Amino acid sequence: MVILTGRTIVSAVTPPYSYGAEFTGQFLFALRLCWFPLLVSTVAFGYEAPGLQAANFLVLFGALDRLGGFFVLASIREFAPFVDAIVLAGVAGTAITADLGARRIREELDALEVLGVDPIKNLVVPRFLALMLVTGLFDIYALLFGVFGGVLATLVNHEPLGPFWATFFNNASTTDLWGSVVKTTLFGAIIAVVCCYKGMTARGGAEGVGRAVNQAVVIAFLAIFAFNYVFTQVLLATHPELTTIVR
Amino acid sequence: MGDLFAAPRGWLESFGEIVKFSSRVLADVANLKVFKYFGETLRQAGILIISSTLVIWGLVFIIGLQCGIEGAYFDQSTGTPAYAGVFAAWCDLRELVPLCFGYMMAAKVGTGIVAEIGSMRISEEIDALEVMGISGITFLCATRLVASMLVLPFVYLCSIGAGFFASYLAVVQQIGDVSSGGYFLIFWEFQNPPDVLFSLIKAMAMAVVIVLVGCYYGYNASGGPVGVGTATAKSMVFNIVSVHLISMLGTQLFWGTNPRAPIGG
Numbered sequence: 001m002v003i004l005t006g007r008t009i010v011s012a013v014t015p016p017y018s019y020g021a022e023f024t025g026q027f028l029f030a031l032r033l034c035w036f037p038l039l040v041s042t043v044a045f046g047y048e049a050p051g052l053q054a055a056n057f058l059v060l061f062g063a064l065d066r067l068g069g070f071f072v073l074a075s076i077r078e079f080a081p082f083v084d085a086i087v088l089a090g091v092a093g094t095a096i097t098a099d100l101g102a103r104r105i106r107e108e109l110d111a112l113e114v115l116g117v118d119p120i121k122n123l124v125v126p127r128f129l130a131l132m133l134v135t136g137l138f139d140i141y142a143l144l145f146g147v148f149g150g151v152l153a154t155l156v157n158h159e160p161l162g163p164f165w166a167t168f169f170n171n172a173s174t175t176d177l178w179g180s181v182v183k184t185t186l187f188g189a190i191i192a193v194v195c196c197y198k199g200m201t202a203r204g205g206a207e208g209v210g211r212a213v214n215q216a217v218v219i220a221f222l223a224i225f226a227f228n229y230v231f232t233q234v235l236l237a238t239h240p241e242l243t244t245i246v247r
Numbered sequence: 248m249g250d251l252f253a254a255p256r257g258w259l260e261s262f263g264e265i266v267k268f269s270s271r272v273l274a275d276v277a278n279l280k281v282f283k284y285f286g287e288t289l290r291q292a293g294i295l296i297i298s299s300t301l302v303i304w305g306l307v308f309i310i311g312l313q314c315g316i317e318g319a320y321f322d323q324s325t326g327t328p329a330y331a332g333v334f335a336a337w338c339d340l341r342e343l344v345p346l347c348f349g350y351m352m353a354a355k356v357g358t359g360i361v362a363e364i365g366s367m368r369i370s371e372e373i374d375a376l377e378v379m380g381i382s383g384i385t386f387l388c389a390t391r392l393v394a395s396m397l398v399l400p401f402v403y404l405c406s407i408g409a410g411f412f413a414s415y416l417a418v419v420q421q422i423g424d425v426s427s428g429g430y431f432l433i434f435w436e437f438q439n440p441p442d443v444l445f446s447l448i449k450a451m452a453m454a455v456v457i458v459l460v461g462c463y464y465g466y467n468a469s470g471g472p473v474g475v476g477t478a479t480a481k482s483m484v485f486n487i488v489s490v491h492l493i494s495m496l497g498t499q500l501f502w503g504t505n506p507r508a509p510i511g512g
Binding site (some may be wrong): 041044073077105138156205209211223228230 | 337345353358
């Protein structure tokens with residue numbers, strides 16, 4: 001997989017840049033496939049985990065207006081990227097593995113190589129770039145709907161929304177936002193490499209493709225979570241000002 | 248634009264099909280037909296233990312670390328580092344351990360079932376079973392459902408343990424703002440046995456849905472090797488959405504009106 005990553009990056013930056021059309025196609029494909037699951041997932045997640053549970057806790061102290069500040073921490077920094085990556089890996093990643101795996105089984109990839117077409121340049125690079133871009137952009141989308149979940153939780157508790165937005169924007173910082181977007185872009189790269197690798201090395205007929213998808217999604221999840229832990233730790237430790245809650 | 252809404256409409260249709268299929272599987276379990284194949288059930292349970300438990304625990308362990316550092320830094324910012332246990336207890340037990348269990352169940356067990364049953368369908372093994380007078384739904388799907396119900400409660404309870412251990416490591420050993428005793432005092436104060444039960448119910452609801460969805464997509468796979476791959480990918484979409492929805496409904500139901508915390512009156 002590391003070799004595939006290296007070759008993909010080298011192939012992406014060396015001319016000729018012949019992958020434009022495929023890149024657009026993959027981008028739209030991922031967009032079309034993911035927007036609805038992501039919408040449902042982020043609203044549900046934003047409403048339940050940071051929304052209801054944190055609101056429960058804050059209501060006990062009569063301090064529900066602090067929920068906005070909590071949402072910066074919870075939704076922007078942690079949960080929106082994380083739900084975003086899970087949905088992209090589960091929806092777009094599995095589709096990529098199934099697609100490439102099917103091509104491997106039907107020997108289309110071998111045929112491409114015989115014709116002198118480089119499968120990395122024409123199949124992996126566009127998927128890699130498209131998934132990176134889509135995951136990074138979907139982070140903003142996930143974030144908006146995650147915060148919408150928080151708004152719902154505030155409304156359920158019959159509280160006005162003014163204090164929510166006030167503490168939210170008091171605590172929101174640009175570092176948090178770019179940290180979140182950079183993180184998800186890298187998640188996209190991880191998902192694309194794992195899923196392409198597993199798809200391109202699928203073997204063993206019908207069960208092989210299914211098993212490749214299975215392994216791809218398991219490895220992608222583990223890699224995302226492990227990377228998330230390291231990234232959060234580094235970001236929080238190197239930017240101590242992020243952890244100060246503004247009143 | 249019509250293209251954009253084609254996929255959600257398709258899922259609504261398959262949702263109906265899945266409910267129909269699930270009721271057949273559940274009927275087989277309810278009228279005890281499945282216990283004719285108790286040997287197969289035990290075999291499936293064994294496979295589940297050997298192949299999936301470690302991965303599930305691994306993922307939950309990582310998320311426990313994550314909850315730990317987020318909680319520790321959050322409580323640093325409010326000036327109450329000693330209370331990191333509250334965040335860890337709620338984050339682990341109530342929300343993220345069930346969710347991660349659901350994710351990993353969907354990824355490992357759900358897609359595994361689709362791949363396995365799907366390839367049986369493609370290679371016409373299911374038709375062969377039915378020719379021999381064995382019902383495919385009972386033998387393949389109902390046995391898997393019963394096996395997962397036998398094994399998964401214990402797997403889940405252990406994974407709660409893995410998550411707690413990881414949070415402890417992150418908060419006390421790694422960040423180190425709170426002593427071990429202080430951490431545990433708060434940590435155990437903010438949870439009680441009903442919480443564990445509710446969390447278990449949430450996770451088991453996810454597990455049942457995931458196994459049923461996996462069986463449905465596998466059992467109805469068509470179109471050669473490509474079909475199995477597509478079915479696997481589709482089951483994953485459905486499972487991710489349903490895991491989030493179940494989790495949300497569970498939280499609303501169990502903790503929505505009653506925070507169950509030892510504060511106030």
